[in-house]
Amino acid sequence: MRQTVRVILIVLLMLNSFQGFSQTPGEANRKEERTIYFFSGLGADSSVFMNLKLPGYHKVYITWIPALPNETLTEYATRIRSQITVANPYFIGLSFGGIVAVEVSKQIDVKKMVLISSVRTKDELNRVQFFFIKLGFYKLIPHFLLERSNFITNSYFGAKTPTDKKELTELLEDTDIHFFRWALKSVAKWKNKEAPERTILIHGTADRVIASRRTHPDYHIKGGGHLMVFNRADTISKIILHYFND
Template structure:
């Protein structure tokens, strides 16, 4: 049994249900809950408040998607043993350049937050899901997501300017990820035919890798 304490940050618009197919038996796992952002709060200020949920010295942070970016920010504030990124990015250079353009032009502000919660065929395409079970799971999660948090988090992603790698990083990514494509990413492990929803669609592969690297 591992003595390391692992803190997991779920992705944007999703919660710990996306890890429901992964068996963490034998590992000390705590899920960090998203909190409501303050108006105009920066990602670094938010990360300071999120880090208050961490009660152990030198934890391992596992971050999915936006949770991975948040893990990078938290690791600048507290000392961590390592960061495991799932379908995420280590710095802003790994994100599509289009995101920076949208953020700079503030085009995301035009879209109502409630509209971002809509589940449709386009969302399924970008998340890389096809099974009825996964579509239903994503639909339920989006319905439960706070639209204010969603709008704030999307703005943080589009305007993220991280250059620092504050701790050792293990990066697990799917080669069919359409939200954060592999064009600019050099992952430690590349999972074949996996998209952005890979903790659900490729749970066993992720589980084996997590147990190996943790």
């Protein structure tokens, strides 16, 4: 009898072990995590989000793909959408990436969206910048301005510390000039006038790329420039977590 009981216990332990191996801890945790898709700024990679602390979320970084000739933002967003493989995801969009995120959110159901240093509609764009872009002045931007950071780009993007300048240099070096010019042209032709639902906008008061006075953000970051996702990451992380977990 004792021998029979012992055999049964051994079998039960073995079965329990097999159940444990059927799903790795990582896979189990992944099911409990919610997925965030990150849309970086113009030509930038995921490194711009490296300082954000968002525990409990699975992070996926959208990869920019080459734009087709005369492609609209809506058409581009349709092709980018193929990278979204999770239902009801969360979105975080930075600068131009926020505009693309808005377009993608029209095509799929998004749980919640956070835009950083970006806009929700075309009416929030700087009218003077918008005017010059529509005239095609973006074609005159010299390539050397995008090769590395300099006093013009440092001032414009709000890069003040050596760390900020280094990050900006890396971002600019990775920017494709053809994609950059297409993006500016496509933004000039952007027609969105309806603010997306379940979306908040976080903006810096010192942003010179997209002036905050027209954007009506939900959260103002005092003194924050266009790179604040990198150098004000702690504050922005808290805002995002509060909104996503609410």
